[in-house]
Amino acid sequence: MVKVINRPLEMLGSTVLDLTPSLGRLTIYMIHVFMWLIRPPLRLKLFFEQMVFMGNKSLFIIMLTSSFSGMVFAYQIYLGFTAFSVDSFVGPIVAIAVCKELAPVFTGLVVAGRCGAAMAAQLGSMVVTEQVDALEVMGVSSIQYLGVPRVVATVITMPMLAAIFMLIANTGSWIVGTQLLGIDEAMYFAKISDFMTVKMAIEGLIKSAIFGYMIAIIGTYQGFQVKGGAEGVGKATNQAVVWGMVTVLVMDFFLTAILAKVL
Numbered sequence: 001m002v003k004v005i006n007r008p009l010e011m012l013g014s015t016v017l018d019l020t021p022s023l024g025r026l027t028i029y030m031i032h033v034f035m036w037l038i039r040p041p042l043r044l045k046l047f048f049e050q051m052v053f054m055g056n057k058s059l060f061i062i063m064l065t066s067s068f069s070g071m072v073f074a075y076q077i078y079l080g081f082t083a084f085s086v087d088s089f090v091g092p093i094v095a096i097a098v099c100k101e102l103a104p105v106f107t108g109l110v111v112a113g114r115c116g117a118a119m120a121a122q123l124g125s126m127v128v129t130e131q132v133d134a135l136e137v138m139g140v141s142s143i144q145y146l147g148v149p150r151v152v153a154t155v156i157t158m159p160m161l162a163a164i165f166m167l168i169a170n171t172g173s174w175i176v177g178t179q180l181l182g183i184d185e186a187m188y189f190a191k192i193s194d195f196m197t198v199k200m201a202i203e204g205l206i207k208s209a210i211f212g213y214m215i216a217i218i219g220t221y222q223g224f225q226v227k228g229g230a231e232g233v234g235k236a237t238n239q240a241v242v243w244g245m246v247t248v249l250v251m252d253f254f255l256t257a258i259l260a261k262v263l
Contacts, residue, residue: 029143029221033151036144046149054115054150055157061110062161063168069102070094070169074176078183087181091188092195094173099196099204103165105252108211111158112244116219119150120240123223124233132224147224151216158212159205166201199263207255214251215244 074094081087123146126132132142177183222240226232 025225026217026221029224030217032143033147033217033220036141036148037152039144043145043149046145047153050149050153051157053118054111054153055160058111058114058157058161059164061114062107062165065106065110066103066165066168067172069106070098070172071176073097073102073169074173075181078177078181087183088187088191090177090181090183091173091192094177095170095192095196096200098169098173099166099201100256101204101252102169103162104204104207104211105248107158107162107165107208108215108248109245111154111161111212112215112219112248113241115154116215116240116244117237119216119219120223120226120236121233123147123220124226124236127224127226128229128233142224147220150220151213154212154216155209156212158208158215162204162208163201166204203259203263206259207252210251210255211248214247218244218247 074090077090077093078087081089081093123132126146132146135142135145174188178185178188219240222236222243226236228235
């Protein structure tokens with residue numbers, strides 16, 4: 001009986017002991033990233049290269065995800081609202097949900113899966129092949145040269161991608177609502193202007209920037225911590241994706257509560 005009770009406690013204690021040092025190292029890494037961010041030289045070429053990778057090359061999947069998300073969401077809302085004869089509210093409901101939640105969260109999940117994994121794999125491969133050590137030997141900070149451009153690029157491109165998500169998702173909602181489901185177009189836009197505010201879009205953009213920061217921090221941190229060759233690279237890539245997505249979903253709740261009082 002005692003063993004049955006102790007086993008869950010031992011597992012909990014082991015998990016806490018494993019997580020505590022990792023959180024400490026992650027916090028120290030975040031401090032180092034900030035310190036190197038404000039120190040010269042500014043590596044603008046690397047920064048713009050990462051912006052192209054994070055932003056431009058993520059456009060297709062963002063456009064695909066946003067278009068169908070907006071259309072499906074509008075259709076489902078319409079099916080529920082027709083029972084109460086309030087189908088004219090499909091526009092504002094979709095617009096508010098997209099701007100405040102769907103755009104930042106879905107964009108964060110897409111970027112975590114695509115870019116977070118790529119960052120961990122790229123940096124992990126460089127660690128395994130001792131390229132990171134070579135940079136340090138030459139007197140170049142690996143965090144400034146490899147980590148900072150990726151973090152800054154992700155923070156800047158995430159709100160851009162979220163804004164594109166908002167535009168395309170609402171366009172898809174408009175097409176389905178007015179052209180397919182027969183909602184009056186004038187009423188559709190009138191209701192949006194009545195209920196939608198700029199603060200709602202700003203909330204989504206702020207969330208997406210914070211999500212981008214955490215995704216980049218986790219992805220680069222996992223890459224720098226790789227050990228054990230190719231197996232370690234695979235493990236780091238998996239950890240970057242999992243923890244990046246979990247962080248987006250968990251932080252979304254806390255950011256919603258905070259921004260609801262601030263904005």
